[in-house]
Structures are given as C-alpha cells and as structure tokens.
Amino acid sequence: MKKNDSNIKKAIKYLNNNECIGIPTETVYGLAGNAYSDKAVSRVYKLKRRPRNNPLIAHYYSINSLKKDCEIDNTFIKLYKKFCPGPISFVLKLKKKSRVSKIITNNSNSVAVRFPSHSLTRKLLKKINYPLAAPSANISAGISPVSKQDVVDEFGPKLKFILDGGPSKIGLESTIINLIGKPHILRLGGINSKLIYKIINQLENKNKKKIKIKVPGTSKLHYSPGIPVRLNAKKNYQNEAYILIKKRKKLDKNYFYISKTNNLKQAAKNLYKTLRIIKKKGYKKIAIENIPNINIGEAINDRILRASKK
Ligand code: AMP
Numbered sequence: 103m104k105k106n107d108s109n110i111k112k113a114i115k116y117l118n119n120n121e122c123i124g125i126p127t128e129t130v131y132g133l134a135g136n137a138y139s140d141k142a143v144s145r146v147y148k149l150k151r152r153p154r155n156n157p158l159i160a161h162y163y164s165i166n167s168l169k170k171d172c173e174i175d176n177t178f179i180k181l182y183k184k185f186c187p188g189p190i191s192f193v194l195k196l197k198k199k200s201r202v203s204k205i206i207t208n209n210s211n212s213v214a215v216r217f218p219s220h221s222l223t224r225k226l227l228k229k230i231n232y233p234l235a236a237p238s239a240n241i242s243a244g245i246s247p248v249s250k251q252d253v254v255d256e257f258g259p260k261l262k263f264i265l266d267g268g269p270s271k272i273g274l275e276s277t278i279i280n281l282i283g284k285p286h287i288l289r290l291g292g293i294n295s296k297l298i299y300k301i302i303n304q305l306e307n308k309n310k311k312k313i314k315i316k317v318p319g320t321s322k323l324h325y326s327p328g329i330p331v332r333l334n335a336k337k338n339y340q341n342e343a344y345i346l347i348k349k350r351k352k353l354d355k356n357y358f359y360i361s362k363t364n365n366l367k368q369a370a371k372n373l374y375k376t377l378r379i380i381k382k383k384g385y386k387k388i389a390i391e392n393i394p395n396i397n398i399g400e401a402i403n404d405r406i407l408r409a410s411k412k
Pocket residue numbers: 156157158159193207212213214236237238275278288315316317318319320
C-alpha cells in the first residue's frame with residue numbers, strides 16, 4: 103500500500119514536469135501526459151510516433167472535473183451513471199473556455215474523454231488538477247500493452263516511469279461513442295454495444311442526424327502484430343502459431359490458448375499478451391480459430407480483423 107502511495111507521488115512529479123509516464127488502466131496501459139499542456143502531449147505523440155492527426159483520449163477522475171471542459175447532456179449523464187468509471191470513451195463538444203490542449207483534439211471543437219476504473223490510476227487522477235491525455239502505451243499501429251513489462255518492451259529507457267498496476271483486467275481498448283449529433287459507436291470495445299444502444303434508444307430523439315467524424319484508430323491497419331494473421335482457421339499449417347479459444351484433444355506446440363472453455367472475457371484479456379508471446383517466439387504467421395461474434399467477442403473480432411489487414 104505504502105509503495106503504491108510513493109509511486110503515485112513519483113508519477114505526479116513527472117507529470118507536473120510535463121513528462122509522460124506509463125499508467126495502468128482496466129482496458130490497456132496508457133502513455134499519459136497532462137492534457138492541458140501542449141508540451142506534455144507533444145511528448146506523448148513523439149514517443150509513441152503517433153501521427154499528429156490522430157487525436158488522444160483525455161482521462162478524467164469524475165464528471166465534476168469534466169464539466170469545466172465539455173458540454174454534457176442527459177444521454178451522457180445516463181451512460182456515465184451506468185458505465186463509469188469503466189471502459190467507455192465519449193466524444194463530446196468542447197466548451198469555449200476549455201483548457202484541453204488543441205493538439206490532442208487535432209484542432210477540432212470536440213474531444214474524446216474517459217473515466218478509467220483502475221484503482222491506482224483513479225487515485226492518481228484524484229490528486230492532480232488536470233486530465234491525462236493517454237493513448238495506448240505502444241508504438242503507433244502496434245499491439246496495445248496489457249502489463250508493465252509490455253510497456254517496457256515498447257519504449258525501453260526512453261520512458262522514465264511506469265506505474266505498475268498489474269495485468270489489465272479487460273485487455274482490449276475502450277468502446278468509443280460519439281455523442282455529438284445522433285449517438286453512435288465509433289469503435290467497439292469493453293462494453294457490449296447492445297447495452298449502450300438500449301439506453302440511447304430510450305432517450306434520444308430519433309430525428310437527430312448522424313454526424314460523421316474520422317477515427318484514425320479504426321483505420322484498416324491497426325493493432326498489428328507485424329506478421330500475417332489468418333482468421334476463422336479450422337486448422338493450422340506447419341510453423342504457423344494457432345490461437346484457440348476451445349480446448350482440443352491433440353497436443354501441438356504451436357497451439358496458443360486464449361481460453362480453453364470458449365470464455366470470451368478471458369479470451370479478450372489474453373489476446374494481446376498471446377500475440378506478443380507468439381511474436382517473441384519468432385513465428386512468421388498466425389492463424390486464429392473462429393471467435394463467436396457476441397458480447398466482447400465483437401470487439402475481439404474487430405481487432406483481429408484489423409490485425410489481419412496488410
Ligand atoms: P488509443 O488511445 O490508442 O486507444 O486510440 C484512441 C482512439 O480514439 C483512436 O482511434 C482515436 O482516433 C480515437 N479518438 C480520440 N479522440 C477522438 C476524437 N476527438 N474524435 C474521434 N475519435 C477520437
């Protein structure tokens with residue numbers, strides 16, 4: 103406990119100096135900097151080699167800290183009460199007097215915000231008086247990190263401090279929902295999309311127009327292990343790593359289980375970790391068996407489909 107407190111103190115010191123640090127969240131680890139500081143967020147882009155036109159999500163402690171920066175409505179409040187803190191990000195309109203760095207919004211008048219539930223990061227957010235801009239803590243377009251070691255593997259000594267919060271519980275990035283205009287999901291993620299639409303449909307005026315915005319993180323090649331990925335594979339070929347979700351009778355050194363019991367939550371948690379292990383072992387190809395397209399299986403399929411694009 104004491105160790106956590108002293109680590110949080112250290113984290114704050116770095117952040118107050120406009121440095122970026124690694125932080126744990128329930129989805130994946132983030133590369134965090136003061137979202138009000140152009141200097142800090144520029145460092146995040148540089149270290150991650152993220153294209154400047156790809157905006158960052160701002161992480162807040164609570165709705166109270168958010169109100170100064172963003173416009174909110176009833177739909178937001180309802181979704182916030184139901185799912186936050188948790189794995190959901192909202193695209194909202196910025197207030198004119200917002201202090202959020204224009205760099206993380208790609209100079210637009212909207213911003214994506216989230217309230218992570220990881221207890222260490224919540225403690226940290228409570229103690230600082232600015233939100234944290236935090237994309238996933240990996241080099242742009244690669245696999246998101248789900249442990250402190252993954253973040254070390256990404257940045258080495260270039261990243262001076264990582265707050266260690268153990269393995270990420272969910273293991274996939276947040277669901278992103280655009281609440282400007284007619285609400286709609288931009289990226290599938292940690293929360294079942296049906297649950298979200300159920301709430302939206304109860305509250306929203308059906309005539310609202312859908313406002314299209316670009317989400318670079320949903321571009322074709324993303325979440326990529328850097329080697330070919332074959333989907334819906336019924337068997338594996340020679341020298342191909344085979345990711346499975348159900349236990350097979352046969353033993354094969356090329357089998358990698360993300361679950362043995364068709365458990366989708368467990369599969370989501372293990373997916374990125376397993377992709378990293380396969381890469382480290384030097385495989386040149388990956389096959390993945392069919393993943394049921396229900397609940398968080400939708401988000402798993404979304405990520406592996408992008409990972410499979412060349
Ligand atoms: P990452 O932080 O790496 O999980 O990626 C965050 C995702 O959120 C990226 O796909 C961004 O394009 C998307 N995003 C962040 N801010 C905004 C925004 N203001 N509008 C739309 N998408 C956003």
